[in-house]
Amino acid sequence: MEISQYLSSEPVLSLAERLVEIAPGQITRVAPTVTGTEAVEGSVKLAREVTGRPIILGFLGQYHGESTYLTAAASTDLPSNTRGFAQYVPGVVLVPYPQSFRAPFHRGPGPYDDTLYLEYIREWVLRYQVEPDQVAGVLIEPVAGEAGILSPSQAFWDGLTAMCQEYDWKLILDEVQTGLGRCGTVFAAERWGLEPDLLLVGKGVTGGGQAVAGVLGTEEMMAGSAAHLGGTYAWEPAACAGALAGLDLLADGSVLSNVMALESIAREELGPLVGEVGQVGDVRWVGAWACLEFVTVADATEPAPEFQHAVHLAAMRRGVFAISEESKPLYRMQPALTMEPELFRWSCRQVADAIREVAEDMTTSHGSGQSHSVDQRRAPRIG
Ligand SMILES: Cc1ncc(COP(=O)(O)O)c(C=O)c1O
Known part of the structure; x- marks a missing residue:
């Protein structure tokens, strides 16, 4: 040693x-x-x-x-x-x-x-x-x-x-x-x-x-x-x-099996969002770690920072805090390794609903489905 x-x-x-x-x-x-x-x-x-x-x-x-x-x-x-x-x-x-x-x-x-x-x-x-x-x-x-x-x-x-x-x-x-x-x-x-x-x-x-x-x-x-x-x-x-x-x-291995359970939940709950919501460009997960990338409806790889910010706020209003930095087109979920699987499933569902809410807001407020702006009353910028 x-x-x-x-x-x-x-x-x-x-x-x-x-x-x-x-x-x-x-x-x-x-x-x-x-x-x-x-x-x-x-x-x-x-x-x-x-x-x-x-x-x-x-x-x-x-x-x-x-x-x-x-x-x-x-x-x-x-x-x-x-x-x-x-x-x-x-x-x-x-x-x-x-x-x-x-x-x-x-x-x-x-x-x-x-x-x-x-x-x-x-x-x-x-x-x-x-x-x-x-x-x-x-x-x-x-x-x-x-x-x-x-x-x-x-x-x-x-x-x-x-x-x-x-x-x-x-x-x-x-x-x-x-x-x-x-x-x-x-x-x-x-x-x-x-x-x-x-x-x-x-x-x-x-x-x-x-x-x-x-x-x-x-x-x-x-x-x-x-x-x-x-x-x-x-x-x-x-x-x-x-x-x-x-x-x-x-x-004893129980924490590691819990992490693998969280990985399956991320796959089940977040994975399908790619096909469902146009602004979800990519979802990735490994263990107790997940990341979503948001894009504009017009371009499937162009980052959509305002969409991301609005999702972050909408998810927080629902009780879920993930990592979202203004400078990065990445929305990351990083639960405790010991988080109860059902609590993580609930968190993923809150995030999914927040995404649907923001996507719908955008369509309603712009009618065009473009994602470069969101309703500022619902998504005030902070900082
Ligand atoms: C992969 C990786 N390496 C190194 C570091 C630096 O570690 P520390 O913040 O303890 O200096 C970090 C911190 O986030 C990290 O994620």
Whole structure:
């Protein structure tokens, strides 16, 4: 076990051992951090240290935190948020994260195929931008959370891991959001049989308590490392005791089956909205996570931010609070992993009714079915 604190304690050691026990693949080591951001930054240090290579391959639309270095460069924050620092970060090459709804890559009339994203890396990035032996590692969220619950296919993961092997790129999975049950398995990596070299945890590992995050890694990545991770407040014993209590809750499997029940409910209740309401462009779900994208009636992929805002308010009036940011065409539902399935079903139905209400309002107030404006009396803007 590798703990960066000078003075260790029982909860710290137990937490490190428990995380190694439940981690996928060949993970044997842990380095504690306070935040997910620090875990991301630490993983980049380790990948560069072990490989002696400078470049990190990341994916546009991911979120890795708020530091001014790598996480800012690869964050979903809009350029207006990162202006003045992200654009000057060297050592990072970004490629699009696979997604079917607004896919930048699509070939021919056949079905959507996200291995084209790998082809783009091979045929374009490696040919024109960076040589494979300059890449230290691939930093990727197994499901892109902030980008709207995007979930690549098994074929994509198989292809990406094959490239990692071919070029000796280290696979760094950012499981700060997906880890510890959100996707219905302890780590999302398990859904696709991924064996990361480094795996980053945060958020869920705290069981909702005090800050705990960390880097988990293989012997190769961490046994001989001289890199310093952690910090003064990393893994306070009380925080570790809270995290252990959270892991106890995950251990018997009932939380994970609850999450899978929530996933089925999202599919049943929200999935059919795509065909039913013209302004629902796409619905996606993985575990206890769902995302809706609203579009204009005139164009099936043009974002409809005012529609989204009106749905958000209408759903809140009905008692459901989801995540809706003005700058992103994404409406995300993120229930507690332990939410009663029937309560989640009720919540989905409230959201569905809110969507129908807003769609109908629009048709009534404009007669045209266009979605770029809503009745402001029913949907006052706030902020
Ligand atoms: C995937 C992912 N990585 C990293 C972070 C950063 O974690 P923190 O906010 O603890 O610094 C987040 C936070 O939302 C995240 O979602």
